[in-house]
Amino acid sequence: MRRNIFKGAAAAATLALSAGGANAAVVVDQTPSGTFNGSWFNYSSGQNFYVAFDLSEATNIKGFDIFAGGTVQVGQSVTVRVKTDVGGNPNFDSNLLEFGDTIERIDPFDTNSQIAGVDFNPFALQAGRYWMSVSFQTAISRWNSYDNGGPQTTSNQWVFYGNSPGFQANVYDLGYRIRGDVTGVAVPEPGTWAMLILGFGAVGAGLRKRRVPMRFSLTTG
Template identity: 30%
Template sequence: MIRKTPRLRAAALAAATLAVTALGAGAAQATQVFSDNFNGENGGVAADPYTGFANFTVLSGAVTLNEGARCDGGAGGCVGLDGRGGGGGTEFEMSNGLNYGVGSVVTLTYDIAGNNHDCPACATDDEYEAGFVFSNIGETINDVTLDGIDVGPTVVSTGIDLFGTGFPLPFNDPWTTHTISFTATDVGTIKAHFRSFSTDGVGPLLDNVSVDVTGGGVPEPAGWALMILGFGATGAALRRRRTVVAA
């Protein structure tokens, strides 16, 4: 006669449960992180203008690569968002985007300071904008916060959504950390984007740019591996679930 084996059925169910649990854990913890402090650019040598960034592209205008005392912490590299010969209207953007999913929390963090030049003609305030380039135009993003202040839902109306019409920045403003965050309602891709309205060649200083994309139901590689392993175990158990016993 043919006899079913409850232990194998239980083992198959346990394997499948382990796979789904691991997949869920991977989805909840999936994180992409981008970070750039501009240290080591150009071999640690300042340049004005400079375009050879490892992770950023100068879309318009010009930027300066600064090294040393003018940068955050008085060392390393940083970016002047109005380089020599740029003519103003500088746009500075991540070269490669980060993917996000439904429910992903996306956070941009950056440090910025006034131009801090000591020449009398340079003692002018600047304006800048910071935000994201979105691939998904028309999406409504939720839980939008600027430096922790809730500004409510926002509709992505253009490919570039910068928050504010220009943040005023005194020339002698110290290094300050700022954040922009939102929760996605659809899938898409973002890039961090910065814009300066300075036209005198000594724009705001930028340093320590990072972007975190957390959650959104995208399993980590380990989650996929455990899922495949679990379903493999399930299949093997089911193939052995019937045992032939002599009558």
């Protein structure tokens, strides 16, 4: 009976972790509220936009909605990249995360944009500022911008041409939403996990070495 209970609990935990981001809360909301401004090429091997976002608490990121123009369809491949913030700019040298995914759903928004939804396997980010890009594989799909109060600056938007950072001065607010679950719990970094595992191993080895065999003597009267 216990074994079945444990199996059920493990299955429930796995299901909770693998649940798609479609039902996750919106933790960063840049839904367009102004007028349509333009449609920008955003593809992995070419012009690739990164947008800044802030997390006030530790969060499991589960999905991204991009307000897209051009040709977008379910099953289309995208590349997801996340960078840490270094002095108000994205880390130009490396990505914190990079992986491929696909568009799971397309929802209408207005005459210029469709909402292309991508659900991730959840990944944990601590509170702080980050930069994210979800780019298409070809130039036929674009990222739409809206005038929500003026053009963006380097404080919230960079564009990469391959690995070279740049800036497009006439790009207004790119429309997107980031979905996830706020945990509020600090998640150890991979290096911290490794140290903890090594520490537990050392403690276990020490306990094994200290184990003293028990001796019994039989006394006859």
